Amino acid sequence: MFPMERIHSSRYYTFYQSDTERCFYIDFGHKLVRFTFCELLSLRQKVWAIDIESHFDDEVNPHGLEILSLCNKEHLFILNTLEVLDLKDLLTGAFFMLDIAAQHPVLASKA
Amino acid sequence: MKDIARQQMSIKVESMDMLNAQIQMEGKASASYLAMASWCDQRGYARSADLLYRQSAEEREHMMKIFKFVNDCGGNALSPEIKNINHDFSSLEEVFETALSQEIEVTKSINNIVATARKNNDFGVENFLQWFVTEQLEEEKTMRDILDLFDLMGRDGIALKLIDERIPAK
Numbered sequence: 202m203f204p205m206e207r208i209h210s211s212r213y214y215t216f217y218q219s220d221t222e223r224c225f226y227i228d229f230g231h232k233l234v235r236f237t238f239c240e241l242l243s244l245r246q247k248v249w250a251i252d253i254e255s256h257f258d259d260e261v262n263p264h265g266l267e268i269l270s271l272c273n274k275e276h277l278f279i280l281n282t283l284e285v286l287d288l289k290d291l292l293t294g295a296f297f298m299l300d301i302a303a304q305h306p307v308l309a310s311k312a
Numbered sequence: 313m314k315d316i317a318r319q320q321m322s323i324k325v326e327s328m329d330m331l332n333a334q335i336q337m338e339g340k341a342s343a344s345y346l347a348m349a350s351w352c353d354q355r356g357y358a359r360s361a362d363l364l365y366r367q368s369a370e371e372r373e374h375m376m377k378i379f380k381f382v383n384d385c386g387g388n389a390l391s392p393e394i395k396n397i398n399h400d401f402s403s404l405e406e407v408f409e410t411a412l413s414q415e416i417e418v419t420k421s422i423n424n425i426v427a428t429a430r431k432n433n434d435f436g437v438e439n440f441l442q443w444f445v446t447e448q449l450e451e452e453k454t455m456r457d458i459l460d461l462f463d464l465m466g467r468d469g470i471a472l473k474l475i476d477e478r479i480p481a482k
């Protein structure tokens with residue numbers, strides 16, 4: 202595999218940066234997905250927009266699943282509640298490591 | 313490791329999130345002023361309606377200013393979804409009271425972003441928002457001055473007509 206630097210890992214996922222390609226990768230376990238910076242920002246906004254409380258409401262979201270389409274609709278993910286929370290953790294930590302977030306990940310994840 | 317992300321975006325993500333929320337707020341203010349303008353227009357308060365149409369256009373300009381700033385800084389500006397606009401008012405005075413309280417909410421929100429940007433050493437954002445800080449003082453004053461007219465001139469039919477004639481035209 203091309204040279205990549207591991208930036209941050211959460212329980213299920215790992216975030217990498219490729220200096221040579223000037224882009225980022227997230228290893229979702231079954232699939233490695235490449236992100237440009239703006240695709241990454243958009244992923245973060247989509248994940249942040251998820252209403253996690255609806256996962257605990259049987260009428261609104263009976264199966265507690267979230268469908269996420271990524272990177273100009275190239276990828277489609279179905280995530281359960283724990284995976285959504287874990288992806289939030291991953292991105293919070295990664296953005297902090299990338300030096301574009303002010304908040305320390307531990308504090309941010311409580312917000 | 314190269315600073316790839318930092319090279320692409322010059323503001324903090326927290327600032328970007330707050331600015332996107334502000335875009336939403338300015339967009340909603342624009343739509344809300346339009347509803348107020350419509351109420352006045354239908355009831356023959358022509359100058360009030362004119363002012364509120366102008367306010368609506370101004371709020372959209374505010375929104376666009378922030379929108380461009382976020383994108384120019386390498387962030388991802390989000391086009392706001394606007395719903396739940398109030399169209400019901402019981403009087404002309406209530407229209408301007410609603411306008412003033414909306415402006416006060418915007419002022420609080422801008423101040424909050426400035427305070428957070430300062431705390432995060434995101435000085436470019438703080439600096440950008442200075443224009444909005446001044447603008448908000450003016451907007452609050454405009455609405456407060458109009459509300460003073462009701463105390464001065466009363467609230468009956470003819471007074472309302474006279475108040476409408478005194479609404480500043482730009």
Ligand SMILES: [Fe+2]
Pocket residue numbers: 338341370371374418
């Ligand atoms: Fe505004």
Ligand SMILES: [Fe+2]
Pocket residue numbers: 341371415418451
């Ligand atoms: Fe305003």
